[in-house]
Amino acid sequence: MRFYNYKLKFVAYNTxxxxxxxLASLFLILQVLWYLSINNIKEELLQVGTDVxxxxxxxxxxxxxxxxxxxxxxxNSGDIYNAVxxxxxxxxxxxxxxxxxxxxxxxxxxxxxxxxxxxxxxxTLKPVISIRTDDGLRQVWLLSPIITNNDQIIGYSGMIKxxxxxxQLQQLxxxxxxxxxxxxFFIIIIVSYSLxxxxxxxxxxxxxxxxxxxxxxxxxxxxYKKQDEIGVLTNVYNQMIQNINxxxxxxxxxxxxxxxxxxxxxxxxxxxxDEGNILLTNKYVKTYFDVVDPKTIYDxxxxxxxxxxxxxxxxxxxxxxxEVEVKGRVLLITGSPITSDVIEENYLIIIRNxxxxxxxxxxxxxxxxxxxxxxxxxxxxxxxYTDMLSRRKVDNHELLEKSLNTINxxxxxxxxxxxxxxxxxxxxNMVSTIHLEEINIDKLLEDVVDQMxxxxxxxxxxxxxxxxxxxxSIPGDYDRIRQIFINIIHNAIKFSHHGGKIDVVLTKEDDxxxxxxxxxxxxxxxxxxxxxxxxxxxxxxxxxxxxxxEGGAGLGLYLVxxxxxxxxxxxxxxxxxxxxxxxxxxxxxxxxxxxxKEVI
Amino acid sequence: xxxxxxxxxxxxxxxxxCSNIFIADNTVLTINDExxxxxxxxxxxxxxxxxxxxxTKENKLLSIxxxxxxxxxxxxxxxxxxxxxxxxxENRIFDVQAAQDGFFYTRNNISDPSNILISWSxxxxxxxxxxTNQADSVDDTIYAYDGDKVIFINNGNELIFSxxxxxxxxxxLSFPIDVRKIKWSSKxxxxxxxxxxxxxxxxxxxxxxxxxxDSVSINTIANNVxxxxxxxxxxxxxxxxxxSKTIAYIINNFETVNKIPLFSENIIDNxxxxxxxxxxxxxxxxxxxxxxxxxxxxxxxxxxxQLTSSIxxxxxxxxxxxxxxIYSISQQSYIENNSLIESNxxxxxxxYSIK
Numbered sequence: 001m002r003f004y005n006y007k008l009k010f011v012a013y014n015t016x017x018x019x020x021x022x023l024a025s026l027f028l029i030l031q032v033l034w035y036l037s038i039n040n041i042k043e044e045l046l047q048v049g050t051d052v053x054x055x056x057x058x059x060x061x062x063x064x065x066x067x068x069x070x071x072x073x074x075x076n077s078g079d080i081y082n083a084v085x086x087x088x089x090x091x092x093x094x095x096x097x098x099x100x101x102x103x104x105x106x107x108x109x110x111x112x113x114x115x116x117x118x119x120x121x122x123x124t125l126k127p128v129i130s131i132r133t134d135d136g137l138r139q140v141w142l143l144s145p146i147i148t149n150n151d152q153i154i155g156y157s158g159m160i161k162x163x164x165x166x167x168q169l170q171q172l173x174x175x176x177x178x179x180x181x182x183x184x185f186f187i188i189i190i191v192s193y194s195l196x197x198x199x200x201x202x203x204x205x206x207x208x209x210x211x212x213x214x215x216x217x218x219x220x221x222x223x224y225k226k227q228d229e230i231g232v233l234t235n236v237y238n239q240m241i242q243n244i245n246x247x248x249x250x251x252x253x254x255x256x257x258x259x260x261x262x263x264x265x266x267x268x269x270x271x272x273x274d275e276g277n278i279l280l281t282n283k284y285v286k287t288y289f290d291v292v293d294p295k296t297i298y299d300x301x302x303x304x305x306x307x308x309x310x311x312x313x314x315x316x317x318x319x320x321x322x323e324v325e326v327k328g329r330v331l332l333i334t335g336s337p338i339t340s341d342v343i344e345e346n347y348l349i350i351i352r353n354x355x356x357x358x359x360x361x362x363x364x365x366x367x368x369x370x371x372x373x374x375x376x377x378x379x380x381x382x383x384x385y386t387d388m389l390s391r392r393k394v395d396n397h398e399l400l401e402k403s404l405n406t407i408n409x410x411x412x413x414x415x416x417x418x419x420x421x422x423x424x425x426x427x428x429n430m431v432s433t434i435h436l437e438e439i440n441i442d443k444l445l446e447d448v449v450d451q452m453x454x455x456x457x458x459x460x461x462x463x464x465x466x467x468x469x470x471x472x473s474i475p476g477d478y479d480r481i482r483q484i485f486i487n488i489i490h491n492a493i494k495f496s497h498h499g500g501k502i503d504v505v506l507t508k509e510d511d512x513x514x515x516x517x518x519x520x521x522x523x524x525x526x527x528x529x530x531x532x533x534x535x536x537x538x539x540x541x542x543x544x545x546x547x548x549x550e551g552g553a554g555l556g557l558y559l560v561x562x563x564x565x566x567x568x569x570x571x572x573x574x575x576x577x578x579x580x581x582x583x584x585x586x587x588x589x590x591x592x593x594x595x596x597k598e599v600i
Numbered sequence: 601x602x603x604x605x606x607x608x609x610x611x612x613x614x615x616x617x618c619s620n621i622f623i624a625d626n627t628v629l630t631i632n633d634e635x636x637x638x639x640x641x642x643x644x645x646x647x648x649x650x651x652x653x654x655x656t657k658e659n660k661l662l663s664i665x666x667x668x669x670x671x672x673x674x675x676x677x678x679x680x681x682x683x684x685x686x687x688x689x690e691n692r693i694f695d696v697q698a699a700q701d702g703f704f705y706t707r708n709n710i711s712d713p714s715n716i717l718i719s720w721s722x723x724x725x726x727x728x729x730x731x732t733n734q735a736d737s738v739d740d741t742i743y744a745y746d747g748d749k750v751i752f753i754n755n756g757n758e759l760i761f762s763x764x765x766x767x768x769x770x771x772x773l774s775f776p777i778d779v780r781k782i783k784w785s786s787k788x789x790x791x792x793x794x795x796x797x798x799x800x801x802x803x804x805x806x807x808x809x810x811x812x813x814d815s816v817s818i819n820t821i822a823n824n825v826x827x828x829x830x831x832x833x834x835x836x837x838x839x840x841x842x843x844s845k846t847i848a849y850i851i852n853n854f855e856t857v858n859k860i861p862l863f864s865e866n867i868i869d870n871x872x873x874x875x876x877x878x879x880x881x882x883x884x885x886x887x888x889x890x891x892x893x894x895x896x897x898x899x900x901x902x903x904x905x906q907l908t909s910s911i912x913x914x915x916x917x918x919x920x921x922x923x924x925x926i927y928s929i930s931q932q933s934y935i936e937n938n939s940l941i942e943s944n945x946x947x948x949x950x951x952y953s954i955k
């Protein structure tokens with residue numbers, strides 16, 4: 001029988017042990033009692049037999065011959081019987097040599113059948129004992145030979161004593177022990193059950209807490225005050241839980257660090273197992289692919305490319321690179337297996353947003369295209385005129401002067417273009433390095449306005465400056481910000497009518513931004529082209545700008561845009577033809593010019 | 601289950617082993633008790649009436665008999681089983697102790713039955729005197745010592761040594777003793793008393809030592825003592841009753857009082873050295889509680905031999921020569937109305953031999 005319940009097992013074993021011990025004890029006690037009873041009776045009956053012998057000896061001391069002694073015995077058996085029976089606590093019978101009854105209790109004429117005993121005693125010349133049952137009553141029978149000095153048997157004395165008392169005693173002992181056993185049986189069950197409970201209780205507590213730990217509750221402590229073996233176990237267990245807790249805290253910390261690292265990466269990260277289950281990812285993956293809480297690689301919108309990449313990785317290819325366009329972004333996806341000590345294969349997929357790079361390349365191509373066009377135009381003119389001059393003899397002085405002037409002019413233009421290229425490069429350099437400091441914009445604008453007023457005098461343009469009170473300082477690069485306001489006001493002056501007006505206003509937009517507005521009432525910009533105004537080398541009216549000697553590379557507002565962007569600000573332009581232009585710049589009051597990943 | 605598998609064979613062995621204790625029903629078994637033996641009775645005489653009380657130097661016995669309200673002191677000759685009357689009186693005689701030329705005996709006075717006196721009488725019946733007076737209020741137990749002296753204890757807690765003329769020497773005991781038996785060493789001033797302190801139930805064995813300055817020291821040797829005997833070699837044998845049995849001890853050095861156990865039986869109530877000092881004779885109560893069997897213990901081979909059938913012993917046992925003992929029995933005794941009724945007492949002269 002198998003027990004799967006410790007408590008029941010404990011009870012069963014205790015009960016079984018109790019049963020065995022009790023039964024064994026009972027058996028032993030009964031045996032001993034029985035032995036002692038039989039022994040006592042035997043001793044008593046032997047004494048009576050000895051008495052008969054000695055009495056007979058006393059009475060026949062003067063008789064020498066055994067035959068005469070025998071005769072005396074037969075003749076005086078009654079007297080012998082009376083003498084001994086009077087003080088014996090047993091039934092006495094005297095037998096002759098043949099086993100016939102010759103003296104007994106007068107009320108009992110029937111002799112017991114002691115044939116077997118007589119036969120045995122005759123052989124051994126010693127007393128014999130047996131246990132008989134007569135009318136349902138057990139008796140001890142002892143037969144003792146009556147022996148002369150010459151070891152002659154002349155008769156037998158038979159002593160019988162009832163075992164009723166011994167049987168009663170045994171029965172009584174059996175009943176008492178039986179009752180004790182029964183009471184003890186129930187007590188042992190109850191006590192074992194209680195003891196089992198007390199043993200099991202801390203184990204159950206251990207089990208319960210283990211389950212809770214299994215469910216993630218690592219802050220549990222087992223309370224057990226005793227310092228027994230269970231106490232030692234609970235101490236070790238508590239220590240183990242503490243260690244597990246510490247490890248979990250450590251692992252959580254590692255995970256957080258990993259998450260922070262992943263979050264700090266500029267690239268999206270996906271780690272998958274060989275079944276496509278996502279092991280970890282970062283937010284850029286979700287941003288790029290617009291998937292919330294992906295579980296597998298198959299949850300991504302553009303799963304085709306990712307699945308293909310994944311499948312290729314599974315086939316054993318390494319370092320796969322693909323470029324895809326997703327929602328207006330250009331993403332470079334690279335995949336490679338993660339090498340580790342474990343057998344399982346995991347893969348790492350990196351997604352890099354190369355949209356800015358590609359745009360920059362596009363801008364560069366466009367720039368190069370623009371430059372090459374700009375370069376080609378004067379060069380074509382110069383080559384054309386020099387070709388003409390070299391191939392033809394020009395006698396016309398006027399034509400010659402015109403040609404040379406044109407060549408000169410185009411040459412200067414080339415020089416300006418080269419300067420523009422250098423400046424463009426400088427702008428890139430300028431924008432790439434920003435030094436933040438707390439700037440009083442009000443003071444800065446006041447200085448700039450004062451400075452630009454000098455330039456505006458020639459066109460009698462009024463520059464009005466207004467600022468709100470108690471504006472906060474803002475972080476920024478003083479020189480760069482000063483330059484952008486110079487560029488904007490410079491453009492406003494350039495494109496204002498003679499005697500016009502320019503309004504410069506500084507206000508607090510909200511808790512996050514200061515608002516700087518520069519409004520001119522000049523020629524304005526075609527609204528269709530105002531988005532191009534911040535592009536490099538863009539000039540609103542190329543011919544007019546070129547013909548009217550309005551030099552400039554078209555980089556001023558480009559620089560403004562770059563610097564505003566670098567300061568995490570905003571720039572907006574509103575313009576109508578012949579109504580003027582309003583450029584609004586928002587500069588942040590609190591600026592963290594680091595890690596703003598949403599560049600585009 | 602493993603426990604059960606272990607226990608079952610043990611149980612079976614146990615049962616098998618225990619089976620030998622049993623006498624199976626209807627099985628006849630021979631009893632082979634080797635230690636017990638029965639003496640051969642060579643002769644026995646129990647015709648002379650009387651209760652033997654003391655032994656003379658000639659190995660004759662002094663006995664007390666009562667016939668028709670008259671008490672007589674007789675001398676019993678075990679050689680020919682004859683009885684000679686020494687004195688007869690109306691006074692009740694309690695004890696008689698043989699001395700050199702006469703005998704001491706305790707008696708009361710008809711006029712004052714409660715008062716016990718000690719008298720001395722010569723064997724030839726020519727002299728007689730009372731050596732104590734009423735004031736002594738003696739115990740009924742006396743002991744004849746050193747020829748013509750008697751030892752007794754009076755109510756004044758004095759141990760008194762008196763000669764036949766009444767000349768006495770007294771020693772005051774530190775506490776009163778109710779005396780059952782007195783034995784005194786003939787060689788030194790040491791004696792033994794079985795007695796009990798007043799209001800105590802148990803009789804103890806006391807060693808009494810007399811010093812030169814007449815002071816007495818009493819040492820308790822043993823508790824719950826039934827009987828004792830002192831032989832000429834200054835060996836003391838006594839019976840100490842425990843809760844379950846009687847143990848016979850022997851002391852052969854009075855200085856160290858080192859007691860050596862000899863044997864034990866259920867209840868032994870009488871003990872004496874045999875005259876040649878080779879054995880010890882004692883009586884063992886049988887299951888009736890009234891009767892006893894006399895046994896002989898051989899000091900050399902430690903063997904016990906039963907000498908008599910169950911008898912109603914009413915006196916001490918006296919060994920007059922080797923394999924001969926004299927004692928008194930009540931030949932017929934029976935229970936009537938829950939009282940023990942005894943008939944006359946008889947002196948038994950038993951000559952035995954041991955196989």
